[in-house]
Amino acid sequence: MDALVLARIQFAANISFHILFPAITIALGWVLLYFKLRYAGSRDAAWMDAYRFWTKVFALSFAIGVVSGITMSFQFGTNWPGFMTKAGNVAGPLLAYEVLTAFFLEAVFLGIMLFGFKRVPGWVHTLATFLVAAGTTLSAFWIVALNSWMQTPSGYEMRDGVLHAADWWAVVFNPSMPYRLAHMLLASGLTAAFLIAGLSAYRWLRGDREGGVMVALKSSVRIAAVLIPIQIFAGDQHGLNTLKHQPQKIAAMEANWETGPDVPLVLFAWPDEENRTNHFEIAIPSGASLILTHDPNGVVPGLNDFEGNHPPVAPLFWGFRVMVGIGVLMLAVSWWGAWTLWRRGDAGLWLGRALVAMTFSGWGATLAGWYVTEIGRQPWLVTGVLTTAEAASATPAPMIGLTLAMYLIVYAGLLGAYVSVLFYLARKGAQPTGAPQEGAIQTALGAQAT
Amino acid sequence: MFDDPAVWLPFVFAALMGLAILIYVVLDGYDLGVGILFALAEEDEKDRMIAAIGPFWDANETWLVLAVGLLLVAFPAAHGIILGALYLPVALLLLGLILRGVAFEFRAKAHVGWKRLWNRLFFAGSLLSALAQGFMLGMYTLGLAWSAGNVAFAALTAVCVAAGYAMLGGAWLVFKTEGALQVKAARWARLGLIACAIGFAAISAASPLASPRIFAKWFGWPEIALLAPLPLAAGAAFLGLFVLLGRMPLKGDTWSWLPFLGGAAIFLLAFAGLAYSFYPFIVPDRLTIYETASAPESLTVILAGALVVVPVIAGYSALSYWIFRGKAGDLYDH
Numbered sequence: 001m002d003a004l005v006l007a008r009i010q011f012a013a014n015i016s017f018h019i020l021f022p023a024i025t026i027a028l029g030w031v032l033l034y035f036k037l038r039y040a041g042s043r044d045a046a047w048m049d050a051y052r053f054w055t056k057v058f059a060l061s062f063a064i065g066v067v068s069g070i071t072m073s074f075q076f077g078t079n080w081p082g083f084m085t086k087a088g089n090v091a092g093p094l095l096a097y098e099v100l101t102a103f104f105l106e107a108v109f110l111g112i113m114l115f116g117f118k119r120v121p122g123w124v125h126t127l128a129t130f131l132v133a134a135g136t137t138l139s140a141f142w143i144v145a146l147n148s149w150m151q152t153p154s155g156y157e158m159r160d161g162v163l164h165a166a167d168w169w170a171v172v173f174n175p176s177m178p179y180r181l182a183h184m185l186l187a188s189g190l191t192a193a194f195l196i197a198g199l200s201a202y203r204w205l206r207g208d209r210e211g212g213v214m215v216a217l218k219s220s221v222r223i224a225a226v227l228i229p230i231q232i233f234a235g236d237q238h239g240l241n242t243l244k245h246q247p248q249k250i251a252a253m254e255a256n257w258e259t260g261p262d263v264p265l266v267l268f269a270w271p272d273e274e275n276r277t278n279h280f281e282i283a284i285p286s287g288a289s290l291i292l293t294h295d296p297n298g299v300v301p302g303l304n305d306f307e308g309n310h311p312p313v314a315p316l317f318w319g320f321r322v323m324v325g326i327g328v329l330m331l332a333v334s335w336w337g338a339w340t341l342w343r344r345g346d347a348g349l350w351l352g353r354a355l356v357a358m359t360f361s362g363w364g365a366t367l368a369g370w371y372v373t374e375i376g377r378q379p380w381l382v383t384g385v386l387t388t389a390e391a392a393s394a395t396p397a398p399m400i401g402l403t404l405a406m407y408l409i410v411y412a413g414l415l416g417a418y419v420s421v422l423f424y425l426a427r428k429g430a431q432p433t434g435a436p437q438e439g440a441i442q443t444a445l446g447a448q449a450t
Numbered sequence: 451m452f453d454d455p456a457v458w459l460p461f462v463f464a465a466l467m468g469l470a471i472l473i474y475v476v477l478d479g480y481d482l483g484v485g486i487l488f489a490l491a492e493e494d495e496k497d498r499m500i501a502a503i504g505p506f507w508d509a510n511e512t513w514l515v516l517a518v519g520l521l522l523v524a525f526p527a528a529h530g531i532i533l534g535a536l537y538l539p540v541a542l543l544l545l546g547l548i549l550r551g552v553a554f555e556f557r558a559k560a561h562v563g564w565k566r567l568w569n570r571l572f573f574a575g576s577l578l579s580a581l582a583q584g585f586m587l588g589m590y591t592l593g594l595a596w597s598a599g600n601v602a603f604a605a606l607t608a609v610c611v612a613a614g615y616a617m618l619g620g621a622w623l624v625f626k627t628e629g630a631l632q633v634k635a636a637r638w639a640r641l642g643l644i645a646c647a648i649g650f651a652a653i654s655a656a657s658p659l660a661s662p663r664i665f666a667k668w669f670g671w672p673e674i675a676l677l678a679p680l681p682l683a684a685g686a687a688f689l690g691l692f693v694l695l696g697r698m699p700l701k702g703d704t705w706s707w708l709p710f711l712g713g714a715a716i717f718l719l720a721f722a723g724l725a726y727s728f729y730p731f732i733v734p735d736r737l738t739i740y741e742t743a744s745a746p747e748s749l750t751v752i753l754a755g756a757l758v759v760v761p762v763i764a765g766y767s768a769l770s771y772w773i774f775r776g777k778a779g780d781l782y783d784h
Contacts, residue, residue: 060555066508067551071544073518078537081530084522089748092523096752099512099519100759107512108763108770111505119773164745393530395537403541410545414552421560 003397007079010404017411021065023366026140027192028058029133036129049212082391087163098142106135148177150382152245175245179238186231191362196220198359199426201352224334247301248310249376253320254288256302263288263300271313311378323368326361460743463524472721474513476714481507483619485576487638495631502626502778525742528732535594536586543582550575584611592660593734610649617642621709624698626778636698647688664727684719
């Protein structure tokens with residue numbers, strides 16, 4: 001494989017692995033604050049149990065997010081030196097502001113949140129929890145601003161072949177930024193909610209139905225049930241925004257080859273880029289026109305208008321369907337769950353199993369969605385300004401291949417360890433850990449653990 | 451000349467980046483050092499060692515992101531050249547940082563049967579990170595060319611930086627722990643100090659010999675007289691710290707913070723020497739900070755934010771160190 005493809009796979013592997021953890025922590029930080037405030041308001045120990053348990057998950061997820069994020073800050077330079085040389089005047093300050101306003105904030109106050117419970121007054125600890133949540137969200141703000149600017153650049157001018165910022169407001173709040181930010185924050189909310197619901201349902205199924213488990217289960221299912229319709233609406237708006245600014249991406253997502261009215265909504269197909277057609281197509285007549293223009297006769301752009309200059313079709317077509325499919329499942333399971341928990345005041349066997357099966361559904365939808373939007377930007381790195389190939393480094397392919405293999409092995413190992421530790425923590429329950437208790441826990445769980 | 455933003459902005463950003471690197475090296479140096487010292491510690495001492503760095507390590511590592519970030523945003527071309535030339539050690543550094551960062555959490559949260567493995571990975575990751583940083587320093591000093599001689603020299607600096615970090619880690623433990631562990635930590639710090647001194651001398655001798663430009667900067671007149679305090683102060687710091695660590699801990703635990711301060715002073719002096727040697731170059735002998743700097747208007751935007759935010763960061767970092775003052779307690783305070 002050539003160096004460009006390997007560099008892209010390596011960067012994609014890193015960024016895919018990385019996003020799994022912020023997708024959890026951005027929203028989990030706010031959920032922790034909610035648990036903390038509920039405890040402060042009610043003095044009900046259940047909220048504190050939930051807070052303690054999910055703080056552990058937060059700390060573990062955050063640590064993996066930090067170290068995989070450090071990897072990214074190096075790989076901008078090692079994999080895409082042309083990006084910063086050409087667009088550094090615009091991208092640089094956005095990255096700098098992320099480090100300055102968000103990274104230090106979350107790192108320092110996470111230390112206080114994790115280790116300072118007995119050392120600071122209660123309100124300072126709650127404030128630290130708030131600042132950690134605010135920090136993760138601020139970090140998402142800056143990085144989504146940069147990503148959106150790469151998708152729909154604005155507020156810049158070209159001088160001597162290098163980009164310069166002309167209007168910072170237009171750079172940060174570029175056309176796709178508000179939509180992408182809302183879509184990502186909601187995605188994080190759903191990822192965290194289904195993670196909490198899944199692990200809580202796992203504990204519920206094992207007979208661990210203490211107050212802390214139940215408040216986490218009920219809160220998370222409710223959060224998911226509220227967020228998913230908002231997310232579907234936000235996703236639709238984001239799609240319309242993309243139609244306006246990146247029509248070729250929409251054409252690929254819908255596998256629509258010819259521009260025209262009455263475009264059908266393709267449910268299933270095998271897009272064939274070589275012959276520029278779909279095989280085995282199952283479609284709803286005028287469906288795409290209706291969804292994208294809210295008019296059955298609306299004109300939808302086709303890929304043939306962008307021949308040689310549009311993203312690969314199959315990954316977008318499938319990625320989009322995976323994301324939407326998971327979204328529909330999320331809607332069904334969260335509303336069923338919210339209904340059951342409201343009517344019965346408790347979960348049931350099948351609901352519990354469904355929630356456990358959905359534990360990592362947020363990861364699936366988030367990754368699928370990001371693949372759609374990022375592959376959908378190709379062949380551009382910054383739309384209309386810089387192609388991915390132009391930004392690539394001169395690093396020889398074997399070197400990239402070697403380090404890629406190393407990263408993949410490490411990431412696979414860490415992912416396995418992360419998932420198994422989450423379930424191990426769930427089995428162990430919410431009791432405070434510490435050297436003295438560990439022997440006892442080991443004896444109690446000795447038979448079934450490891 | 452300094453009223454031209456194209457001149458003073460790159461200088462200010464080089465200074466900011468240098469400051470971020472120095473703070474990173476001293477702060478993450480001590481927590482990487484504690485990780486390296488895991489090799490010498492008993493199993494039952496490791497939780498206490500982790501407790502001594504637990505609230506701080508994440509923020510410490512953020513200084514690296516800031517340093518690399520400043521290199522990326524202020525000197526984008528240099529970022530590509532330097533990290534491209536050091537592609538392999540950078541990958542190993544990242545591997546090390548990933549392993550130790552996650553081991554921090556996993557060792558405490560995974561089943562106890564796995565704890566020994568995560569402890570080993572914490573040690574291995576810390577050592578690998580320190581070695582990779584030292585190796586990068588060595589290669590950078592000699593101009594980033596992959597020749598056998600340069601690699602051998604970089605291997606030496608790798609060992610010395612790791613030893614220096616172990617010294618900082620030991621000194622930090624003298625400050626933050628008590629009892630038998632504190633006594634051991636003083637001994638470990640002393641071992642690290644000796645190895646670090648050898649490397650310090652080697653780098654100081656090799657850099658002027660490898661680069662005629664650096665030779666001229668140090669051994670011309672009157673530079674040699676003006677710069678003499680630098681190596682003399684470093685020598686005094688090494689000797690003083692060596693004697694001090696031999697007597698640690700003192701009665702009533704007085705001055706327990708002094709070894710760490712001494713260790714930090716050694717890194718500061720080494721850093722000052724390197725900074726003087728390389729200025730104004732950012733890619734040694736090839737590109738200056740003025741040739742690679744981003745557009746003044748972009749740097750101004752960052753600088754304005756930094757002037758507001760950095761004091762705030764310093765403030766709440768100080769608050770954190772104040773909250774966790776005194777000896778490290780049990781690992782699980784929360």
